[in-house]
Amino acid sequence: QVQLVESGGGLVQPGGSLRLSCVASGLPFGFELHEMVWYRQAPGKERELVAGISIDDGRKYLDSVKGRFRISRDNAKSTVFLQMNNLKPEDTAVYYCNTNEFWGQGTQVTVSS
Secondary structure (H helix, E strand, C coil): CCEEEEECCEEECCCCCEEEEEEEECCCCCHHHCCEEEEEECCCCCCEEEEEECCCCCEEECHHHCCCEEEEEEHHHCEEEEEECCCCHHHCEEEEEEECCEECCCEEEEECC
C-alpha cells in the first residue's frame, strides 16, 4: 500500500520560513525511481504545481516561488522536502505531496500576521 505522509505545515508570519516533508512508503520500484512533486490548493482556487524534482535531481518551480522555495530529496529516507523562505500571504494553501497517481493527505500552510 502506497502512503505519502506530509508534515511541517503551520502558521507563520510573512517573511518567515517553513520546511515541509513528505515520507513515502510502498512505492512500486522504489522511491528513487519516482519524480516527486509538491502541489498546493488555496480556498476557491485550483490545485497548482509548486515544485517538482526528477529522479536525477532536475527541478522545476512555479514562477511565483522561484528564488524563495527549494525542493530536495533524500532517497535513503524516501523523503522529499520543500524549503519555503520569505513566505507571503498568497502562499497560504494546503500543500500536497504527489507522485504519479498517489497523493498525500495534505498539510496546511498559513501565512498571516
